Amino acid sequence: MSKRSYLPALLLPLLAIALAPGAFAAPPGVDPRIEQLLTELGKARDIEAVAISPDGKQLAWVIERQGKPSIDVAAADGSHARRISAAAKPGSCAESDIAWAPDSRHLAFVSNCSVDLTSTQVMQNDIYLADTGQSDGAPARLARLPGYAHALRWTGDGKSVGFLYVAGATRRASALAAAKPAAGEVGVTGVEVQRVASVDVAGGALHELTPAGMYAYEFDWSPDGTRIAYTAAQPPGDNNWWIARLYVQPAQPDAAVTLLVDPTHRDSGSLHGLQIALPRWSPDGARIAFIGGLMSDQGATGGDIYAVPARGGTLTDLTPGIHVTPAWLSWTEPQSMLVSQVGNGQSQLADYAVSATQAQQRNVHFSVPASFGDGSASMAVSLSSDRRRIAFVQSSYAVASEVHVGALDQSAPAAVTSFNAALKPAWGKAESVEWNNQGFHVQGWLLYPAHYDPKKTYPMVVMVHGGPSSAVIPRWPGVGYGAAPLSALGYFVFEPNPRGSFGQGEKYVQANRKDFGYGDLRDILAGVDTVEKKVPVDDKRLGLTGWSYGGFMSMFAPTQTQRFRAVVAGAGISNWQSYYGENLIDQWMPPFFGATVYDDPAVYAKSSAINFIKRVKTPTLIVVGDRDAECPAPQSFEYWHALRAQGVTTSLVVYPNEGHHFVDPAHQRDVLQRALGWFQKYLPATN
Numbered sequence: 001m002s003k004r005s006y007l008p009a010l011l012l013p014l015l016a017i018a019l020a021p022g023a024f025a026a027p028p029g030v031d032p033r034i035e036q037l038l039t040e041l042g043k044a045r046d047i048e049a050v051a052i053s054p055d056g057k058q059l060a061w062v063i064e065r066q067g068k069p070s071i072d073v074a075a076a077d078g079s080h081a082r083r084i085s086a087a088a089k090p091g092s093c094a095e096s097d098i099a100w101a102p103d104s105r106h107l108a109f110v111s112n113c114s115v116d117l118t119s120t121q122v123m124q125n126d127i128y129l130a131d132t133g134q135s136d137g138a139p140a141r142l143a144r145l146p147g148y149a150h151a152l153r154w155t156g157d158g159k160s161v162g163f164l165y166v167a168g169a170t171r172r173a174s175a176l177a178a179a180k181p182a183a184g185e186v187g188v189t190g191v192e193v194q195r196v197a198s199v200d201v202a203g204g205a206l207h208e209l210t211p212a213g214m215y216a217y218e219f220d221w222s223p224d225g226t227r228i229a230y231t232a233a234q235p236p237g238d239n240n241w242w243i244a245r246l247y248v249q250p251a252q253p254d255a256a257v258t259l260l261v262d263p264t265h266r267d268s269g270s271l272h273g274l275q276i277a278l279p280r281w282s283p284d285g286a287r288i289a290f291i292g293g294l295m296s297d298q299g300a301t302g303g304d305i306y307a308v309p310a311r312g313g314t315l316t317d318l319t320p321g322i323h324v325t326p327a328w329l330s331w332t333e334p335q336s337m338l339v340s341q342v343g344n345g346q347s348q349l350a351d352y353a354v355s356a357t358q359a360q361q362r363n364v365h366f367s368v369p370a371s372f373g374d375g376s377a378s379m380a381v382s383l384s385s386d387r388r389r390i391a392f393v394q395s396s397y398a399v400a401s402e403v404h405v406g407a408l409d410q411s412a413p414a415a416v417t418s419f420n421a422a423l424k425p426a427w428g429k430a431e432s433v434e435w436n437n438q439g440f441h442v443q444g445w446l447l448y449p450a451h452y453d454p455k456k457t458y459p460m461v462v463m464v465h466g467g468p469s470s471a472v473i474p475r476w477p478g479v480g481y482g483a484a485p486l487s488a489l490g491y492f493v494f495e496p497n498p499r500g501s502f503g504q505g506e507k508y509v510q511a512n513r514k515d516f517g518y519g520d521l522r523d524i525l526a527g528v529d530t531v532e533k534k535v536p537v538d539d540k541r542l543g544l545t546g547w548s549y550g551g552f553m554s555m556f557a558p559t560q561t562q563r564f565r566a567v568v569a570g571a572g573i574s575n576w577q578s579y580y581g582e583n584l585i586d587q588w589m590p591p592f593f594g595a596t597v598y599d600d601p602a603v604y605a606k607s608s609a610i611n612f613i614k615r616v617k618t619p620t621l622i623v624v625g626d627r628d629a630e631c632p633a634p635q636s637f638e639y640w641h642a643l644r645a646q647g648v649t650t651s652l653v654v655y656p657n658e659g660h661h662f663v664d665p666a667h668q669r670d671v672l673q674r675a676l677g678w679f680q681k682y683l684p685a686t687n
Contacts, residue, residue, distance in 0.1 A: 034485075034676050045064065047419065048063065050374050063419065078416030086109075099152035106130065110127055127149060143199040162196060165194065194237055207253050209249070214232040215232055217233075218230060223281055228248070229248050231279060239587050241275070246276055269317070277291045277301045278329065291305060291306070301377065305317075344432075394412075395475045397427070398474075400419075400420030427447060430446070431445070435530040444494060444497050447492065447494075449491055450489075459492070461491050465495065485676060528542070572631060578635070633654055
């Protein structure tokens with residue numbers, strides 16, 4: 001389902017991107033404050049990625065300009081920034097995927113001049129190399145690649161750049177991207193396969209390293225550059241990430257492949273039936289660590305830390321029973337790791353001591369009520385080669401995105417850029433809320449209404465995150481659907497992290513297996529009760545919304561309670577039984593439901609809103625993209641049709657050429673306008 005809300009690039013399930021003129025006419029009766037708010041949100045500069053050079057003296061970052069990503073290089077303190085571009089006319093191509101060479105002078109990046117993400121034509125991604133020691137030199141092209149290339153990683157000797165490559169790609173390699181229009185023999189015609197590839201710096205020779213019949217998702221070079229570790233599965237790639245295995249092979253085409261970890265087999269112990277992500281070699285090349293857990297999307301990484309000998313052997317869960325959710329790791333020594341983790345709704349960076357059998361937290365460098373990441377992976381930080389300096393992009397509800405750089409010590413590094421320093425929140429303050437329910441400790445975030453007056457009573461909208469394996473962590477909003485615009489228009493907005501979410505350990509993540517819409521809803525309602533005891537919320541003016549898993553909850557909750565008086569369901573799921581055969585990612589479902597729909601239809605039926613549709617009385621706006629592979633549009637049609645048949649007030653809006661994550665700024669604006677208008681109509685705010 002959707003990407004987790006703490007993904008920096010990523011993911012997010014609640015649509016956040018850039019401002020552009022709208023092709024859709026504004027819905028009738030739109031509050032004039034909404035357009036003003038959209039304009040303010042559009043002023044934020046989106047910093048997509050950052051990388052610190054190995055010697056810690058330079059930075060490169062990716063920042064959006066005129067709707068396209070572009071690259072700047074600067075000193076480590078953010079000064080003397082200058083643009084790097086391979087395009088004859090800077091700004092005519094999208095340039096991103098930055099990776100410093102070991103010499104700290106050369107910077108590899110991808111230049112994409114076919115930037116129409118809704119096109120079905122073959123993409124063109126070229127890899128360039130910039131010499132940052134020459135202020136006036138043009139980057140040199142290393143490889144011209146008809147297809148999609150990303151995730152650049154250098155070998156330690158600086159002789160090769162590795163990357164993920166889909167030859168002949170017509171779309172980004174992501175289940176969040178708009179699906180290819182169905183044509184030809186399904187599953188046979190036009191299948192696109194992602195492989196690990198490399199290009200030689202001397203001569204530019206391209207090598208596709210992994211087998212042609214395997215779809216690779218993530219990879220890492222061994223310290224000596226002679227081997228690669230990677231996660232992979234049989235095609236189709238969008239679907240089979242949930243059953244990916246861990247492999248090792250020499251870094252050569254047609255090399256012998258060794259299977260190290262297979263979570264689909266029962267002999268994988270506590271990892272059985274779960275997902276794996278982020279394989280990383282230890283500095284001595286002896287072990288490979290990775291994150292293993294119940295994950296609902298590629299890129300929405302979270303779970304325990306596992307390790308396996310690089311030559312094969314016993315798989316070990318190094319962190320059983322911990323009460324945080326590791327999302328990213330980097331070995332610093334053979335017996336230590338740097339780990340980014342979600343802890344009780346906050347982002348943390350911690351040191352772990354690693355033995356043969358366990359990884360134990362030694363200290364937390366910092367814990368912040370903010371989102372951070374370097375753009376390469378969930379909650380990743382960019383490290384200098386001596387592991388003493390770090391860089392990342394950070395934002396919160398209070399402060400917009402900036403590049404942060406500093407020494408790795410006991411405090412969060414300060415910002416070294418000021419792209420968004422003039423921006424001030426148009427919404428109210430954010431506050432962590434905690435409560436206990438049915439043996440679980442639960443946390444969420446509460447946004448106060450703008451211009452809050454404690455003497456007044458306010459409506460409140462509950463916003464459920466995507467996933468469900470995800471978490472709400474504060475971040476500055478973009479022009480897209482989210483909590484901050486509702487707060488700006490006078491609503492309390494409650495964003496719970498109920499069971500199934502990251503941040504309280506793997507047992508908590510797995511607590512809603514085979515129970516969608518029940519225990520998690522009880523946690524949410526208990527959280528609403530907690531909030532209502534704390535602040536002046538009018539219980540007769542409660543709304544509910546969400547995207548993906550949050551869209552499902554927005555469809556299902558009104559069948560279980562009449563507490564919500566208005567709903568906006570984004571890319572939701574109304575019927576798990578029909579959904580199983582409609583979506584292009586059915587492999588994610590057995591880990592959560594315990595079986596396929598054919599083996600246990602009852603467990604899918606009990607969480608299907610359509611089976612309780614006669615209980616629904618709530619006015620509901622439904623929005624979805626017509627090429628959504630994760631939560632297909634027929635699910636929204638089915639729910640809308642059922643509501644109309646029952647005489648329930650409803651509206652369905654379908655957006656052309658959009659996948660699970662909308663990319664057209666006009667559509668992003670339109671969704672937000674319609675949703676805000678819907679809540680203003682049925683839950684009028686007092687200010």
